[in-house]
Amino acid sequence: MEAVQSTVVPLPNKVPTGIAGLDEISGGGLPRGRTTLLVGGSGSGKTILALQFLVNGAQDRNEAGIFVAFEETPARIVLNAETFGWDLAALQQQDKLYFMDAQPMPDLIQSGTFDLSGMLAALGEKVAELKVGRIVFDALDIVLSLLPDATSQRREIYRLHAWLLEHELTGIITVKADSDESGTISQPFGFMQFMVDCAIILNHTVVLGVSQRNLRVQKYRGSSFDENESPFLIGKGGFEVAVTRTLGRGDAEVTSERVSSGVQRLDTMLGGGYYRGASVLITGFPGTAKTTLSGAFAEAACQRGERTMFVSFDSDSNEVIRNLASVDIQLNRFVEDGSLHMVSARTITGSAETYLVRIKTLAKEHRARCLIVDPISTLSKSGNELTAHSVAERLIDWSKAAGITLVCTSLLDEMSSQSEGGSPLQISTLADTWIHLNYLVQAGERNRGMSIIKSRGTAHSNQVRELILSDAGITVTDTYTAGGEVLMGTMRWEKESAERQANELAAVAAKLRSVKLEAEEAELEARVKSLQVELAAKQTEKAVLARSAEIHESELSLGRDRMRELRGTDDVPAASSVRR
Amino acid sequence: MTPEVFTFRLYIAGDAPNSLEAIANLKALCETHLPDRHEIEIVDVYLDPKRALTEAIFMTPTLVSLSPYPGRRIVGTLSNTEPILQILGLGPAQRRTVAGVKDRHAASQLRRP
Numbered sequence: 001m002e003a004v005q006s007t008v009v010p011l012p013n014k015v016p017t018g019i020a021g022l023d024e025i026s027g028g029g030l031p032r033g034r035t036t037l038l039v040g041g042s043g044s045g046k047t048i049l050a051l052q053f054l055v056n057g058a059q060d061r062n063e064a065g066i067f068v069a070f071e072e073t074p075a076r077i078v079l080n081a082e083t084f085g086w087d088l089a090a091l092q093q094q095d096k097l098y099f100m101d102a103q104p105m106p107d108l109i110q111s112g113t114f115d116l117s118g119m120l121a122a123l124g125e126k127v128a129e130l131k132v133g134r135i136v137f138d139a140l141d142i143v144l145s146l147l148p149d150a151t152s153q154r155r156e157i158y159r160l161h162a163w164l165l166e167h168e169l170t171g172i173i174t175v176k177a178d179s180d181e182s183g184t185i186s187q188p189f190g191f192m193q194f195m196v197d198c199a200i201i202l203n204h205t206v207v208l209g210v211s212q213r214n215l216r217v218q219k220y221r222g223s224s225f226d227e228n229e230s231p232f233l234i235g236k237g238g239f240e241v242a243v244t245r246t247l248g249r250g251d252a253e254v255t256s257e258r259v260s261s262g263v264q265r266l267d268t269m270l271g272g273g274y275y276r277g278a279s280v281l282i283t284g285f286p287g288t289a290k291t292t293l294s295g296a297f298a299e300a301a302c303q304r305g306e307r308t309m310f311v312s313f314d315s316d317s318n319e320v321i322r323n324l325a326s327v328d329i330q331l332n333r334f335v336e337d338g339s340l341h342m343v344s345a346r347t348i349t350g351s352a353e354t355y356l357v358r359i360k361t362l363a364k365e366h367r368a369r370c371l372i373v374d375p376i377s378t379l380s381k382s383g384n385e386l387t388a389h390s391v392a393e394r395l396i397d398w399s400k401a402a403g404i405t406l407v408c409t410s411l412l413d414e415m416s417s418q419s420e421g422g423s424p425l426q427i428s429t430l431a432d433t434w435i436h437l438n439y440l441v442q443a444g445e446r447n448r449g450m451s452i453i454k455s456r457g458t459a460h461s462n463q464v465r466e467l468i469l470s471d472a473g474i475t476v477t478d479t480y481t482a483g484g485e486v487l488m489g490t491m492r493w494e495k496e497s498a499e500r501q502a503n504e505l506a507a508v509a510a511k512l513r514s515v516k517l518e519a520e521e522a523e524l525e526a527r528v529k530s531l532q533v534e535l536a537a538k539q540t541e542k543a544v545l546a547r548s549a550e551i552h553e554s555e556l557s558l559g560r561d562r563m564r565e566l567r568g569t570d571d572v573p574a575a576s577s578v579r580r
Numbered sequence: 581m582t583p584e585v586f587t588f589r590l591y592i593a594g595d596a597p598n599s600l601e602a603i604a605n606l607k608a609l610c611e612t613h614l615p616d617r618h619e620i621e622i623v624d625v626y627l628d629p630k631r632a633l634t635e636a637i638f639m640t641p642t643l644v645s646l647s648p649y650p651g652r653r654i655v656g657t658l659s660n661t662e663p664i665l666q667i668l669g670l671g672p673a674q675r676r677t678v679a680g681v682k683d684r685h686a687a688s689q690l691r692r693p
Contacts, residue, residue, distance in 0.1 A: 100633075101636070102636075102638045104639075105653065107653075108653060108655055109652070109653065109654045109655070109663050109664070109667055110654070110655050110656050110663075111654050111655070111656040111657065111658050111659060111660040111661070111663055111664055112598070112601070112602070112605075112656035112657030112658055112659035112660060113598055113656055113657055114598065114639040114640060114641060114642070114655045114656045114657070115593070115596065115598060115639065115640060116638065116639060116640075117593030117594075117596060117599075117625060117626070117640045118591055118593060118625045118632045118637040118638050118639055118640040118642065119632075119637075119638035119639065121593065121625035121626050121629040121632050121640075122625065122629055122632040122633035122637065122638065124629055125629035125630055125632075125633050126633060143638075143639075146639075146655075
């Protein structure tokens, strides 16, 4: 015992129950060497929790355990436990588990008072023989009710408590009780709560026809604990208590790796895709292609070779595959090679907790790296309104911790406001990336608009884009924004076409103008040339004129001289005065 | 006819008051109703816990009838003799002696689970 305690148990004063969630709530397990009281109505899971405490101790911590059954025969308990996959027969053979059938015989005759010394003496023998560390007294109320009065009942409880302390056994005593609304136990053994060091209450209520199970630690001496009611589930592997992230838990590993959304343009809009391990919320009205968008993500994930799980609450898996094939998202091949696991969750009924646990279990079994839940808003249906938010929160929390990229869609009620209001679960605040899909009704058409409302840690486009589904796949196009209005579909096409025409006309007009200008330029150039020629002619003319005047002058003087010569005059100077 | 011998085993827990009371009550009953035809074995579960375990004795004191009605068990201090006599075939109808009348008032304490 001592060796086991020191090497395996992280906290010396606590015994881990090995039950998912319960150890977190109780801050490490049940008080070592002390008694824990487990109270609950019939069918609230007391026996299973207590038995699981023993099984986990025997299997994982090598601590032998004794189960004292006051209400059921051990054979029946063993049979019931088989559904949880616990091999009790093997544990019994290895002397790790011992069942004591302490049911009062139906034909028991009672004469006067009695006590439980015989049982404790017998148990003491077994405790020493098997080196027992854990013990469970299941349905102690059965034997206590045989005692004539409260005083003797109290005496036997004290006897039992003292015996447990003496043997340093970590014990669970289960007691049937009906709890009233406030969770206060109304039963004659109420004083047991004051005696024990730890008290856990199991509650089982039905809200709108859906069963809701809750566990609450009522007291825990010398230890802090989560005081709130935590939903729990009795699943395939036994007890599972739902806990939200507690402060003690470390942050999940964060990477900056991007994974494709399956739509190229969307990746660009998101600056490379979703973050690995992020939770993505796609909201929209029915028919806005939420499933298609998540299908694209699934296909992209499978193409990267990542194991993926697709949980569909709305349709049958085969329908989803067929419908997605019409937009060229071929999931069938991945289902066949085993990388994609399609889960049609219409078959799972029950509380939101059940869904969560089923999804978690299946995802673990499939070793999924990417998970799609379509739509997550189903969780808030009938009777689950109160728990759905917390379930969705824990789904996101869990997928983050497990490094699973989660894409969930959320249906918005058609009747709710057309604004991009919160999803019914109000998980939009939790999601890392929120993509909203909307219809835009214009000119007698509905077209799908896509916008990224938020994307943590990512620069993203603010613009509303149009989502076009065709047999070639999904494309995202820019919308046409004109006069403050976003145009989509045919109107966008018309507008674009008109713009194209206008552009063509403008181009032609510009060309025409340029040709015209060229012509004018050429004309001017020609004119410049002719003018230059004309100028040259004028200059020449002018030169000729000057030259001819000169010649004329010289001709005249020559003529005069000649005349003088001929006349024989001698008054040369006079001749010059005459000229003037 | 030779009288039948009644064999009993009484499981007690040390010197607990209710155990001592059971021994005294059993002895008195046997003296009154079965003089010279009874055998009593007393087993102390503290001294012999293995027997308590194998013979499934969880409440003490417990009286087990070994013969002539084997396996019949009576739990308690045996203060109320009426049910004991009943299962030993010594009830009022079958009674061969008139003892045990003083215990009739205690019949209201009879409890059957």
